[in-house]
Amino acid sequence: MQKTAIITGASRGIGRAIALELAQQGIYVILIARNSQELTELQTQVEQKGGKADFYALDIAQANEVKSTVEQILDKHSQIDYLINNAGVGSFQEFETFEEAELDRIMNVNIKGTFLLTKELVLHMKSRKQGHIVTIASDVSKRTFPNGSVYCASKYAQDALMSALRKEVRSFGIKVSTIYPGLVDTHFNGNQPGEPDNKNWLKPEDIAQSVSYVLSAPAHVVVDELMIHPLEQDY
Ligand code: NAP
Numbered sequence: 244m245q246k247t248a249i250i251t252g253a254s255r256g257i258g259r260a261i262a263l264e265l266a267q268q269g270i271y272v273i274l275i276a277r278n279s280q281e282l283t284e285l286q287t288q289v290e291q292k293g294g295k296a297d298f299y300a301l302d303i304a305q306a307n308e309v310k311s312t313v314e315q316i317l318d319k320h321s322q323i324d325y326l327i328n329n330a331g332v333g334s335f336q337e338f339e340t341f342e343e344a345e346l347d348r349i350m351n352v353n354i355k356g357t358f359l360l361t362k363e364l365v366l367h368m369k370s371r372k373q374g375h376i377v378t379i380a381s382d383v384s385k386r387t388f389p390n391g392s393v394y395c396a397s398k399y400a401q402d403a404l405m406s407a408l409r410k411e412v413r414s415f416g417i418k419v420s421t422i423y424p425g426l427v428d429t430h431f432n433g434n435q436p437g438e439p440d441n442k443n444w445l446k447p448e449d450i451a452q453s454v455s456y457v458l459s460a461p462a463h464v465v466v467d468e469l470m471i472h473p474l475e476q477d478y
Pocket residue numbers: 251252253254255256257258275276277278279281301302303304329330331332333352356379380381382423424425426427428429430431432
């Protein structure tokens with residue numbers, strides 16, 4: 244039976260590269276983000292290359308949207324093999340200038356969104372006694388830096404969420420892997436990909452390859468954590 248993967252934050256950047264990589268391997272990709280136009284374009288691109296894709300435009304921080312979307316997905320697909328938690332946002336500024344609304348925005352997507360979708364899929368995976376959840380956290384899930392307080396806190400929390408879940412679900416045959424990238428040249432936080440200064444940063448495709456590696460581990464192996472940096476990044 245064809246494998247299926249839900250990928251959040253699939254409209255651009257790392258999530259888009261993961262979707263293209265997995266589709267190319269014959270996995271049916273289910274794309275999630277808010278921007279339906281970018282998702283339509285990606286679905287077309289996947290299908291033009293002979294792959295299969297559906298998309299659902301939603302805000303992963305909205306519990307009702309997540310619940311009804313997962314219901315629709317499970318009505319169509321009897322099985323979801325992989326959940327790739329990739330959607331995320333961040334911004335960087337001095338601690339005392341951070342507004343409450345900005346803290347809420349970052350925590351809502353990075354923590355609440357990751358939690359909501361994972362919760363729905365854990366239920367499904369437990370019933371099947373198999374599944375693999377991969378989360379794109381960050382190297383700042385393990386270190387901090389000035390002006391990164393809220394983003395680092397969200398990524399530390401995302402890491403802890405997944406680390407505890409790993410221990411909880413392994414007896415159900417469910418794998419939980421976390422990938423910690425350093426600098427990746429995407430649209431993250433208003434970055435413009437392709438600038439000469441960033442030419443040695445990781446490419447979204449580098450992270451897609453990491454996901455592919457993690458998913459291809461033999462049945463008895465789980466890659467718990469995978470840290471990946473540009474060679475030139477000083478961290
Ligand atoms: P990006 O180009 O800005 O992409 C972020 C993705 O998340 C977009 O597809 C966006 O789609 C989606 N998204 C944001 N808010 C959402 C929401 N409320 N509901 C659903 N989807 C939402 O950034 P990226 O670099 O690819 O980031 C992907 C992940 O990698 C993030 O978790 C980020 O923290 C992590 N990361 C990035 C770097 C880096 O240097 N770029 C390094 C380490 C880790 P819509 O706007 O269409 O919703």
